[in-house]
Amino acid sequence: MTNQAAVPNSPSLWMNSWPWPDRDSHKHVRGHLGCVSGPASSTGAVRLSARAGLRVGAGLVTLFSPPGAVLVNASHETAVMVKSFSDVESLKALACRTQCTLIGPGAGLTRDTIDNTLAVLEGAASAVLDADALTMFKEQPQRLFSAIKGPALFTPHEGEFRRIFPDLPVSGDRVDAVSKASKQSGAVIILKGASSLVASPDGRLVENTHASPFLATAGSGDVLAGIAGGLMAQGMDAFDAACAACWVHGELGLRLGPGLIAEDLPEALPALLHELYAART
Numbered sequence: 001m002t003n004q005a006a007v008p009n010s011p012s013l014w015m016n017s018w019p020w021p022d023r024d025s026h027k028h029v030r031g032h033l034g035c036v037s038g039p040a041s042s043t044g045a046v047r048l049s050a051r052a053g054l055r056v057g058a059g060l061v062t063l064f065s066p067p068g069a070v071l072v073n074a075s076h077e078t079a080v081m082v083k084s085f086s087d088v089e090s091l092k093a094l095a096c097r098t099q100c101t102l103i104g105p106g107a108g109l110t111r112d113t114i115d116n117t118l119a120v121l122e123g124a125a126s127a128v129l130d131a132d133a134l135t136m137f138k139e140q141p142q143r144l145f146s147a148i149k150g151p152a153l154f155t156p157h158e159g160e161f162r163r164i165f166p167d168l169p170v171s172g173d174r175v176d177a178v179s180k181a182s183k184q185s186g187a188v189i190i191l192k193g194a195s196s197l198v199a200s201p202d203g204r205l206v207e208n209t210h211a212s213p214f215l216a217t218a219g220s221g222d223v224l225a226g227i228a229g230g231l232m233a234q235g236m237d238a239f240d241a242a243c244a245a246c247w248v249h250g251e252l253g254l255r256l257g258p259g260l261i262a263e264d265l266p267e268a269l270p271a272l273l274h275e276l277y278a279a280r281t
């Protein structure tokens with residue numbers, strides 16, 4: 001047991017590290033987020049992440065798309081860019097040009113997702129792994145953990161957490177489970193749920209209860225991953241970005257309430273960001 005108490009999440013924990021642009025900032029200074037698309041039939045999830053990353057302030061967001069999904073991605077996107085990759089080497093080369101690359105939402109339960117996830121961890125300066133990028137390592141979690149070179153954030157829901165940390169029961173002491181998981185893997189972890197826990201390998205631990213049950217809707221977690229990735233692309237520490245993303249995501253859920261769908265979340269960000277910007281010290 002860790003006997004560790006989680007610190008309640010609040011803007012005071014991360015507001016001073018929020019990456020606001022300077023007067024002279026240009027888009028390249030504001031960071032480049034890459035988001036890896038799945039196949040043509042499942043591109044929506046990662047587009048939600050990309051949109052959230054752009055809204056939260058990344059200067060550039062590019063969808064890295066397999067050739068067969070380029071048309072569907074390009075026909076949906078305007079400010080988000082689309083680049084094709086045909087193999088792991090070309091994906092790695094694209095990820096190398098980002099400050100953060102996100103993979104997993106809608107990636108698909110295929111061997112390609114394993115290879116692409118490893119390429120992202122090798123190429124990108126930092127990485128966010130969600131959904132299928134975690135699930136696909138359920139038979140070989142150590143292979144995933146060994147591939148982490150830089151800051152990495154995992155954003156599992158409980159089902160995904162159980163798959164890659166089968167020895168750490170989340171049905172019991174969640175704080176203990178997520179703390180150990182973070183140390184075991186070397187990644188910052190958001191264990192999502194009605195209350196979300198954020199753990200860092202260095203022992204930091206925060207609990208976010210600032211949220212709404214209306215966030216329990218398809219694609220909401222994809223947006224959370226995109227917010228965190230967008231902040232990491234702008235240079236925010238992975239743990240601070242994870243805490244900030246949980247709070248902001250929760251606040252959006254509280255504001256939007258009944259009728260909320262995932263697409264609403266990135267579009268509601270500007271009003272909230274205006275308030276945080278005005279409140280900065």
Ligand SMILES: NC(=O)C1=CN([C@@H]2O[C@H](COP(=O)(O)OP(=O)(O)OC[C@H]3O[C@@H](n4cnc5c(N)ncnc54)[C@H](OP(=O)(O)O)[C@@H]3O)[C@@H](O)[C@H]2O)[C@@H](O)CC1
Nearest residue numbers: 044045104105106107108131132157158159160218219222
């Ligand atoms: N718009 C789009 O394109 C969208 C596409 N999406 C994409 O779909 C793919 C599949 O993702 P997914 O999360 O829906 O399914 P999956 O990984 O099979 O896990 C489901 C199983 O896990 C368990 N479980 C336990 N606790 C849980 C919890 N708190 N929350 C949820 N599940 C929990 C539970 O099983 P049980 O514990 O009941 O046995 C449950 O049956 C993935 O690529 C994702 O990105 C989505 O993002 C939606 C929007």
Ligand SMILES: Nc1ncnc2c1ncn2[C@@H]1O[C@H](COP(=O)(O)OP(=O)(O)O)[C@@H](O)[C@H]1O
Nearest residue numbers: 157192193194211212213216218219220221222
């Ligand atoms: N009852 C709830 N109260 C508050 N937040 C919730 C609740 N249920 C789910 N959430 C949040 O909604 C998001 C759901 O993410 P996830 O399960 O990955 O869905 P998806 O894969 O559809 O994006 C998480 O951020 C989670 O913390």
